[in-house]
Amino acid sequence: MVKLKIESPILLAQQVQEYLAQKISQETLQPPFMCEVVVVLGGNIVKSADRYITTPYEKGTKKSFGAQGRVITAALLYHLGVSDCLLLSTGKTDPQDKEAPSEASVMQAELLVYGVPETCMYLEEHSKTTEENARELAKLFTTEQFQEKRTIGVITSSWHIRRTDAFLAREGFKEEGRKIKYISQDRIQDERNGFAALKKGTYKSRQLGERLVKRSS
Numbered sequence: 001m002v003k004l005k006i007e008s009p010i011l012l013a014q015q016v017q018e019y020l021a022q023k024i025s026q027e028t029l030q031p032p033f034m035c036e037v038v039v040v041l042g043g044n045i046v047k048s049a050d051r052y053i054t055t056p057y058e059k060g061t062k063k064s065f066g067a068q069g070r071v072i073t074a075a076l077l078y079h080l081g082v083s084d085c086l087l088l089s090t091g092k093t094d095p096q097d098k099e100a101p102s103e104a105s106v107m108q109a110e111l112l113v114y115g116v117p118e119t120c121m122y123l124e125e126h127s128k129t130t131e132e133n134a135r136e137l138a139k140l141f142t143t144e145q146f147q148e149k150r151t152i153g154v155i156t157s158s159w160h161i162r163r164t165d166a167f168l169a170r171e172g173f174k175e176e177g178r179k180i181k182y183i184s185q186d187r188i189q190d191e192r193n194g195f196a197a198l199k200k201g202t203y204k205s206r207q208l209g210e211r212l213v214k215r216s217s
Helices: 009-025 067-079 103-113 130-140 158-170 185-200
Strands: 037-041 045-048 051-054 086-089 121-124 151-156 179-184
Touching: 037 067, 037 130, 051 067, 051 103, 067 103, 067 151, 067 185, 086 103, 086 130, 103 121, 121 130, 130 158, 151 158, 158 179, 179 185
Parallel strands: 037 086, 037 151, 086 121, 151 179
Antiparallel strands: 045 051
């Protein structure tokens, strides 16, 4: 797979557009793994001119940073054939901005631009925190639409995986034979190693502002 070197939002966008165009044209491409559902956790949004966008990788944003990477990762996995069911989770998280839309709806709008069909996306717009993400997801997976799903991918930041896993476990999400694959937005190529380290208890989060994806030598 092509290595993404994330140094700026502009460079990232250029690389992703080229990468998606290449992969879409390769109809015989085999997906690296398969998931019945891929959950995309919200990572905050900001207002840019007259619209809202997921937070970029730049410093100094209003809240967190790098939520764009979650959307981009979801688009990549969709076009690679990993899953045709994306569950976008997080509602309105800024009580001071009454006009702000849900984070799930902003992610959906950006995924549409990256060529993901609206029919492949489902929105969970009630949660405001990681804890609530887990609670609402647990509820959704008891409904007829999702209750038979057993292989689930979860896209989030590498430093967010441990907390996400703890909340999902507390809500009983891992029961009923479900298998969860955590997919690190900021280390797309290295997420298997990161997840193994997490399980061994040797995982170390990166500091905010560090370069998120390094090119392999």
